[in-house]
Amino acid sequence: MVVGELFLSAFLKVLFHRLASSELLQFLRQEGLYKKLQKWEKTLTMVQAVLGDAEEKQLTDMAVKMWLDNLRDLAYDVEDILDEFATEALSRKLKLQHRDDQASTSKVQKLIPASLSKWSPSAVKFSVHMRSQIKDISSRLEELCKQRNDLGLQINAGGVSTARQQRPPPSSSVPPEPAVFGRDEDKAKLLEMIQRNEPEPDAVPNFRVVSIVAMGGVGKTTLAREVYNDKAVDDFNPRVWVCVSDEFDVLEISKAILESITCSPCNLKSLNEVQVQLKNQVAGKKFLLVLDDVWNKDYGSWEILKSPFLAGAKGSKMIVTTRLEDVALIMGRDIDCYKLRLLSDNDCWSVFRKHGFESGVVSGHQNSESTRLKVVEKCRGLPLAARSLGGLLRYKTRNDEWEHIMNSEIWNLSDENEVLPVLRLSYHHxxxxxxxxxxxxxxxxxxxxxxxxxxxxxxxxxxxxxxxxxxxxxxxxxxxxxxxxxxxxxxxxxxxxxxxxxxxxxxxxxxxxxxxxxxxxxxxx
CATH class of the missing domain: 1.10.10.10 (Winged helix-like DNA-binding domain superfamily/Winged helix DNA-binding domain)
Known part of the structure; x- marks a missing residue:
């Protein structure tokens, strides 16, 4: 299993945070080590800049994989040294407090300068030990920095791996398949929430936000699409679908919504112009807007985005799909937050069969109870996993091919399925x-x-x-x-x-x- 660039990057950020600690900096200056560790931080920053490139190359280059392994080991050794510094600094602080307490009652203790405490036998022994450790770390850091160049590792734009930017394609409102399994009850509840128009205080906007919240791959987008295309919402006009994803750019999202309503490209450059046009398009109309895959937790950005929709007619709705409950609460009310659960085993098996058996004759072995149990065990109610696994087996006709895939961890089939990039997004954020x-x-x-x-x-x-x-x-x-x-x-x-x-x-x-x-x-x- 490869060493993750994201994990190492996160680990290095924690080290940088500790190196910036005021108490640690004071101790390092007293020991004359500040410049040494300052150089560490600069070198580690240079190394961190190429982690994205290393993450991609390690899959095919064993030397890069070894370089990442060595960097990880070094990072842990640096953390251990910082722990030792923190422990020694605290120990000396406690000893000094104890000496001061004794000095208040002892004339002899008052004559001993506090500065001599750093020259105690234990302090000297610690200093010698630490200087040896620091010399070793510095040497290894320099070697890693040199190897970085020898391996041809490049700095990616913004220091971010292109692998990190990999994500599923944007969604659309067009159903990719004719049948959806196991979501009839969820759909009925969502439609009820969408159509509900109970009296509300004047302070409440003309529209309400209904959020669908769940982990990646559960089927939030599928459920939103089912509701969006149902005849029960035909009275909403306009209806708009926008895939938001990582970048919550208010101008770009507003333009996408406006273009969807007018069915023509928007060449306006300023947010004000776009939102004025958007307000005119929705004024007095009962609209339905789906914002799919939202990650934004900035309340200010949401307030700006929603402002044109305040002109809509009462009863208008927004559907938001997100993995983050905080996003749902920022954009709407707790009672309008729908937490989508995993599929039942039977429904998960139905999804698998739909994607795995359509291309040819289903043999008895492939349709056996043991195969069903393996599928259910692997997917654990996650429709994305069932769909992906079925897709992997769709054109596998030999029993030994089925056996190999069914006996492999679905995670280790990452080159052939979409589960990995979908779930890794949760870690990226x-x-x-x-x-x-x-x-x-x-x-x-x-x-x-x-x-x-x-x-x-x-x-x-x-x-x-x-x-x-x-x-x-x-x-x-x-x-x-x-x-x-x-x-x-x-x-x-x-x-x-x-x-x-x-x-x-x-x-x-x-x-x-x-x-x-x-x-x-x-x-x-």
């Missing part, structure tokens, strides 16, 4: 501190039910919870980390429990993928 915490969750066994404190205490034990500027307790800060991952659909409530949580098997695989061999677990057979 995590801030650095959450990437480390999520990657550490690779130690959790599949199907394991856990509670919040259990995971938070594990993070605390590993030093993954960064000190906050407002001096929050680590346990409280870890709780915030946990609920952030929960709101991003990384963790999910276990069925039938309000206190236990689980990770979907494929999200668990994602954690293992991004952590590489930095985490491992032992499981009994």
């Amino acid at each position: 995590l801030p650095s501190h959450l990437k480390r915490c999520f990657a550490y969750c690779a130690i959790l066994p599949k199907d394991y039910e856990f509670d919040e404190k259990e995971v938070v205490f594990l993070w605390m034990a590993e030093g993954l919870i960064e000190p906050s500027e407002d001096n929050k307790q680590p346990e409280d800060l870890g709780g915030e980390y946990f609920h952030d991952l929960l709101s991003r659909s990384i963790f999910q409530l276990s069925i039938g429990s309000d206190t236990k949580f689980i990770m979907h098997d494929l999200v668990n695989d994602l954690a293992q993928s991004v952590s590489g061999d930095t985490c491992f677990r032992l499981e009994s057979s």
Whole structure:
């Protein structure tokens, strides 16, 4: 399993944050080591800039893979040294406080200068040990920087890997298939929410936002498309579908909506001109707007985007699909947030059959109960996984080909399926501190039910919870980390429990993928 560029990049950001700590900087200056570690930061920044290129090349170049492995090992060694510095600085601080307490009652202690504390036998021994360690780290860093050039690693624009930018193609309102399995009840509930027009206070806008929230691959876009194309919403006019994705550019989204309504290209350059035209197009009309795949958590951007739609007729609706519960709450109300669940085993099998068996005659072996059980076990209610697995087997006619794919982890079939890029987007959008915490969750066994404190205490034990500027307790800060991952659909409530949580098997695989061999677990057979 390859070392993830994103995980290493996140790890290096944490190191940079620690190197900027005021207490650590003060200790380093006292020890005369500040310039050495300042040079480390500069070198690591240079190395970090080529991580994107290294991530792509490691798949075919073993030398690059070894370079990334060595960089990861070095990063952990740097973190260990910073831990030792922090421990020594705290130890000396406590000893100095103890000496000051004694000095208040001892005339002899008052005559000993505080500066001599750094020349105690233990301090001298520590200094010699650390200087040896620093010399070793500096040498390895220089070698890695030299190898970076020898390997021909290039700096990508913005320092971001093109692999990182890979994502599924934009969605559209046109159904890609005639049948959708297992979503009739969900569709009925969504249509009810869309058609509901109960009296509301005047302060509420003329439109309401209905959000569909779930992890990647559950079928949020499919459900939104089913509702959008249903005859029950024919009275909405105009109806508009826009795929938003990563970049929440208010001008570009507004232009896309305007172009969809007018069916003509928009050449206007300013946001004001576009939004004036958009307001005129929706004024007094009952519209239905779908914003698919939204990640934006900036309330100010949302306020600007929605302003032209305040002119719409009462009863207008927006449907938003997102993996982030926070996005749903920013754009609408909690009661209008629909949390989409996984498919049943039977429906998952139906999706698989639809995509896997259409190209030829279905043999008894391929349609056996054992095959069904393997499919259900692999996909775990995720329709994207069922569709992708079916697509892989669509033109495989030999039993040995089926056996190979069915006995392989779906995650390891990444070159041939779309599950990997879809789920990795959730990891891409995590801030650095959450990437480390999520990657550490690779130690959790599949199907394991856990509670919040259990995971938070594990993070605390590993030093993954960064000190906050407002001096929050680590346990409280870890709780915030946990609920952030929960709101991003990384963790999910276990069925039938309000206190236990689980990770979907494929999200668990994602954690293992991004952590590489930095985490491992032992499981009994």
